[in-house]
Structure formats: C-alpha cells, structure tokens
Amino acid sequence: MYDESKQKNVTVGKWYTVAEVMKVIMQDIDFYEESGGGVTLSGGEIFFQPAFVTDLAKACHEAGIHVTCETTGYANPQVFLDLAQYIDFMYFDCKQWDSKKHQAGTKVRNELILKNLEAAMQLSNLKVQVRIPVIPGFNYSADDARHFGELFNKIHVPAVELLPFHQFGLKKYAELHREYALKDVKQLQVSDLENFQKILQEAGIDATVNGW
Template sequence: MKKGIIFNIQKFSIHDGPGIRTTVFLKGCPLRCAWCSNPESQIEDIQLLYDEKKCVHCLSCVNTCPESAISHIDGKISIDNSKCVKCLKCVDSCMSDALSYEGEYSSVDEIVETCLQDIDFYEESGGGVTISGGEGMSQPEFLKNLISELHKHNIHVAIETTGYIEKDTFKELAEMLDLLLFDVKHYDSNKHFEGTEVHNELIIENLKWAIENKIEVLPRIPVIPGFNNSIEDAEGLSKLLVSVGAKKVQLLPFHQFGEKKYELLGRDYKLKNIKALQKEDLEDYRQIFVSNGLECFF
C-alpha cells in the first residue's frame, strides 16, 4: 500500500473537532495563504529547515552534501532546494542541530497504530482522529485508505479542509468522513485570490454541495487583519454562509504561532509584526453573524 507524507501527529488535541483527538498533519496544499501557520505543510515533499541562531558555521553540511545544494555565502548557509535530493546527510552531520527537516513517509498501518494508542480517550470524550495539513485532501488515495482503516475501529474521523479540491474527489472523500471542518476565507473571489492565490468559486460550490447532502460541516473563518476582519467582511461572509445553507460558524482569530517557521524555511512572512487578535476584539464582528441568524462562536 502506498505511503503518505506527513509532518506531524499531535495527540490530545481539543480544538480540531469534538472531544479528545489525535491530529494527523498531511503535507501538501493548493493554497498559499499569506498567514499560513503551517508553511512547512504547503509542499508535498521533505523540506530542510535552517536555524541560523544555532549554526556554528562548521561547514559540515556544505562538505557533506553530495549534490552541492548547500553553500556558505557572506557568512550564511544557503540551501538550493532545486538541487536537494532529500538524502538528509546534512542533517545527520550537523553538530549544532541548526539543520532539521519536515516531512516523512508513513504507511496507513503506522498512523493507525499511533492513533489506536489513545482509543480509550476517544471513546470516553466522544473524540477521534482529525486529518489536517496543509490540505487534508491533498493525498486522496492515501486518505481513502486511512479513513477506511480508522473506521474499522469505529473511530470518528474529521478533516480540516480548504474545500479547494476537484469536485468528484471532494464528494468521494466528504461522504466517507464524519465531520468537515471547512475553512471559509472570503466571500469575494478576487480578494480571496489576493490572500490565498486561488479563487473561491470551487470552494463555495463544494461547501454548498456538502451542506445540501446532509454531511456534517462546520464552516470556520480565520479572521485575518487587513484581509477579512472588517464589519463589511463579516456581512459578506455571513450572507455567503446563509446562502449555502450553513447554520453555524466558528471564528478563528489570527495568531502568530507560525512566524518562526518562515525564518527556518528561508521565506518572507508577509504578516510579520501584525498584532494577534483576541476574542474580545471580535465581539462586534461576531454579532454580525448572529444578527444574520447564524450560531457563531470561537
């Protein structure tokens, strides 16, 4: 059976669906959200991370790399990802742990075995397993097998999804799942593109289909400063949700938990130094959804 590429398995999650859960993070995502808190999830491949603060410039990584993908320029280590073959010899040779990596290939059986370690907690709390990412549906064949195996043990399976999945694939996977935690980022397609590099028509179509077909869906809005956090945005988003038949929505206030990861990946972070949002900052925003007949909570 084909393996899938993951970058984390987080136990005792309480924010990724009902009860106590194990969250399995798959690599790969078609969106490039400016605020993404898991930038290491976007590419469906193993990635090197470099922490300049830990580096002692011993140059063992430069000398070890068989593809000359690592160089030392102007006192800094530089990684050419186009040359890197993910042999990870550089990581093994790094004496200061300045180099690490994200992503490993795992079988369905390996993941299920890890999840089963906490099955008693799922049963006691009404929890289960949540597939996340990245985009949880980015590896569809692997995901189908994983869901099927988890269901053999009567484990509730939820997914965190962007909804930006080819329609037939989305429908097949959605019908297998017990809960869709469905991100809704903007009502305006062009504005959606500005923040994520994709338009939103396919997302809205998939959301509407899932609700109409009685699949359990919880729309969730990541509230991002300067992107969708105005009262006007709340009006537009609430009207969109009402139009597709949604009854409730969860707000996810912007945070800075992923900022350090951009530095380790050698990437610019567009929302650097933007203040995180608190629940109390969004009470007026939340009331717009309530006034439009939606149950709205954090």
C-alpha cells in the same frame, strides 16, 4: 526544515502506507472506544494527498473509529465527496466571500471551495464546523461580515466560528528562512471581533469567537 549545512529547506519525515498508519492507530482502539475520541486528519492541507487520506479515512471508518478532518475545501468536487463520506466531523475554513479578494490573498479563486462547502452542508453523515480566520486587511471589515452573512444564509451554513488573527507563525517562518508576508499585521483579540460577530448574528448566523 532548514538545513544549515546545505543552506536550503529539505524535506524530512517518513513514508507510511495506510496499513502502517492503521497499525499505529489501532494501538489506541481501547482508548477511542472508552473516550469516544478518534482520529484527526490535518495538515497543511489534507487534499494534497487525496488518495492516501481517503483510503485512511475509509479504513478508520470501517474500524468504527470516529474521523475528524481540517480542510480549506480546495479540491475537485468528486474527490471531496469521495473523502467526505468517511468523515464524521469536518472543520472547514472559509477565508473570503469574494473570489477576487480570495485569489489576491491565497492565489486561488473560491468558487470551488464554496461549491464543496455547500455540498458538505447537505451530507447527512457529516457535521461541519465552518471557521473564518479573521485577518486585518483581508476579511476584517464590517462589509466583509455582512457579505459572509449573506453567503452563509444562501448556502445554508447556520453557524460559524471566528478565529482572531495571531502571529504564532512568525517563529516557524524564521526557522524556515522564509519571508512572512503578514509579519506587520496586527494581532486580534476576542474583543476586536465583537462587531464582526454581532453583524453575523444579526444576519441569523450563530457566530462564536474562539480566542487564542
């Protein structure tokens, strides 16, 4: 958060051990068992804390609690697999098919991400929902859609969820006194992704749009 008195961003929060988090989680065990729900590991990016999140997922798994996670997949392949064995459902964001464009937009290449995505698709214990956050000027063209279709067929991704770009992050960046690089990018509506969706479907990918 931004501390006005210090005129800078400061880290806030509380440190927890896995045992302490599990104590909180287990308070709702009856609800999980009744509803079929469970725990979602999210962020930020969960692989910024790989040892902790893996130990937590393992503890949930051993307690019979369903575990969902959200990730960009940018992790050491062995670290990725160490966690994935304890995950039941994974939201996996795939932002770009082209590594150079991915690096230009995110500061990292995508080979590692795609390797982990391909590995995830082969795990029998894991259900994967691939998502594309569709952003004008980054991955929104018809050519992008065609290349995504080719990529997903190559690595055996049968379905993808398209997420139209929104500007919900503007306020958060302002609160943190940070410049928002995408502030002038147009928000997308569900209807804006009809052609993108159609191209993927024509490639044999079950593409759906999740509007905001």
